[in-house]
Amino acid sequence: MTKFLIISGSPRPGNTEFILKKIFAAIKSEKELILLRELNINRCKGCLSCDKSKKCVQQDDMQAIYPKARAADVLIIGTPNYFNNVSGLLKDFIDRTVPFFYEGEASALRGKKVFFIVVGGGEVENSQPVVEILQDFAQIHGIKTIGSHCFKAQNANDIAESPEISEEIKKIIKEIKS
Numbered sequence: 001m002t003k004f005l006i007i008s009g010s011p012r013p014g015n016t017e018f019i020l021k022k023i024f025a026a027i028k029s030e031k032e033l034i035l036l037r038e039l040n041i042n043r044c045k046g047c048l049s050c051d052k053s054k055k056c057v058q059q060d061d062m063q064a065i066y067p068k069a070r071a072a073d074v075l076i077i078g079t080p081n082y083f084n085n086v087s088g089l090l091k092d093f094i095d096r097t098v099p100f101f102y103e104g105e106a107s108a109l110r111g112k113k114v115f116f117i118v119v120g121g122g123e124v125e126n127s128q129p130v131v132e133i134l135q136d137f138a139q140i141h142g143i144k145t146i147g148s149h150c151f152k153a154q155n156a157n158d159i160a161e162s163p164e165i166s167e168e169i170k171k172i173i174k175e176i177k178s
């Protein structure tokens with residue numbers, strides 16, 4: 001059975017989280033939703049001791065995510081567009097995946113799949129740079145990007161229950177399964 005790990009990089013319970021919770025509910029397989037805003041994930045210190053040990057020296061909530069990322073088949077990562085980049089919360093998470101990078105060819109992330117969700121206050125085309133940043137992250141880890149979807153929403157509750165959103169979620173689920 002395919003294992004899905006869904007990660008929200010928004011610091012607020014807003015649009016990204018709403019969409020990811022809808023995706024979570026629609027997936028009928030093994031799944032877990034991680035809200036980074038609820039966790040204590042320190043910034044990477046850049047010590048690079050993981051180059052040798054393949055482990056991070058920082059004992060925080062990231063330690064519980066490493067085995068979950070190893071076990072997952074498909075990652076679904078969502079972030080708000082912050083200055084045409086990912087949120088700081090998600091960037092800290094991304095930087096803390098560097099121990100996997102030092103596993104090299106044997107990296108546990110290699111061959112996994114990822115789907116990205118980006119929410120920005122501007123037009124959806126404006127969030128494309130964020131998708132590209134995320135695709136680069138995936139590519140560096142040898143993770144295959146299977147798709148992405150950008151939404152336009154500014155205030156926390158702009159994306160809410162609606163037939164249009166249900167349709168978008170259905171399309172995303174189809175893409176993730178294909």
Ligand SMILES: Cc1cc2nc3c(=O)[nH]c(=O)nc-3n(C[C@H](O)[C@H](O)[C@H](O)COP(=O)(O)O)c2cc1C
Binds near residue numbers: 015
């Ligand atoms: C610090 C900050 C920077 C932002 N930068 C952009 C931006 O460059 N482009 C954009 O379209 N929206 C930008 N926004 C708007 C957010 O992407 C928007 O509010 C989005 O709905 C946030 O998603 P969330 O509800 O999941 O947190 C920014 C918001 C904040 C707080």
